[in-house]
Amino acid sequence: xxxxxxxxxxxxxxxxxxxxxxxxxxxxxxxxxxxxxxxxxxxxxxxxxxxxxxxxxxxxxxxxxxxxxxxxxxxxxxxxxxxxxxxxxxxxxxxxxxxxxxxxxxxxxxxxxx
Amino acid sequence: xxxxxxxxxxxxxxxxxxxxxxxxxxxxxxxxxxxxxxxxxxxxxxxxxxxxxxxxxxxxxxxxxxxxxxxxxxxxxxxxxxxxxxxxxxxxxxxxxxxxxxxxxxxxxxxxxxx
Numbered sequence: 001x002x003x004x005x006x007x008x009x010x011x012x013x014x015x016x017x018x019x020x021x022x023x024x025x026x027x028x029x030x031x032x033x034x035x036x037x038x039x040x041x042x043x044x045x046x047x048x049x050x051x052x053x054x055x056x057x058x059x060x061x062x063x064x065x066x067x068x069x070x071x072x073x074x075x076x077x078x079x080x081x082x083x084x085x086x087x088x089x090x091x092x093x094x095x096x097x098x099x100x101x102x103x104x105x106x107x108x109x110x111x112x113x114x
Numbered sequence: 115x116x117x118x119x120x121x122x123x124x125x126x127x128x129x130x131x132x133x134x135x136x137x138x139x140x141x142x143x144x145x146x147x148x149x150x151x152x153x154x155x156x157x158x159x160x161x162x163x164x165x166x167x168x169x170x171x172x173x174x175x176x177x178x179x180x181x182x183x184x185x186x187x188x189x190x191x192x193x194x195x196x197x198x199x200x201x202x203x204x205x206x207x208x209x210x211x212x213x214x215x216x217x218x219x220x221x222x223x224x225x226x227x228x229x
Binding site: 031033035040041042043044045048049050051054056058090092094096100101102103105106107108 | 120158206208219220221
């Protein structure tokens, strides 16, 4: 099915461990995004990639790195996880054309750092 | 830069009553505006979007929103609430041609529906 696929869906990490959240889209979208969702704070943008080969910081980039591996894939890495990074992470991609725009979201990754 | 303010983190209505969820935006360029719904432990579902066509936008599940440029608002309404409308609602703004099409979200409004 066409869409945005995130892996894993759930993860528990110990403080200081590292991990990479994977995201892939098969809709040939140029732009991709990583968000985190915390209660009462909506979704906050961590990093985004406007096109293949470019990445930029969003609102809350500290503690994260990203890689736009190719047009399809955009990964998010936590080098040294902290309890403050306990959150639900969403990847998204978007299209724009002929006066319309739309965003497709993955189903999310629930990350707990203990 | 774009930003969104949702007035009221919690809204409670009775079943059958009008639903009104408020959203004000700030944008330095003409915006695209969105409303999403999220049910517990689920992902985001698009309710409706404004992309500079008609200012009154109709969405799924009987929801609609009106873009008012003079008030910088994009409030979400539904004439008659159902129990199944209980969820969290997010307003979001983007300006695609500016800064890579970043979608900026409000803090969310949790809607409760009383029987």
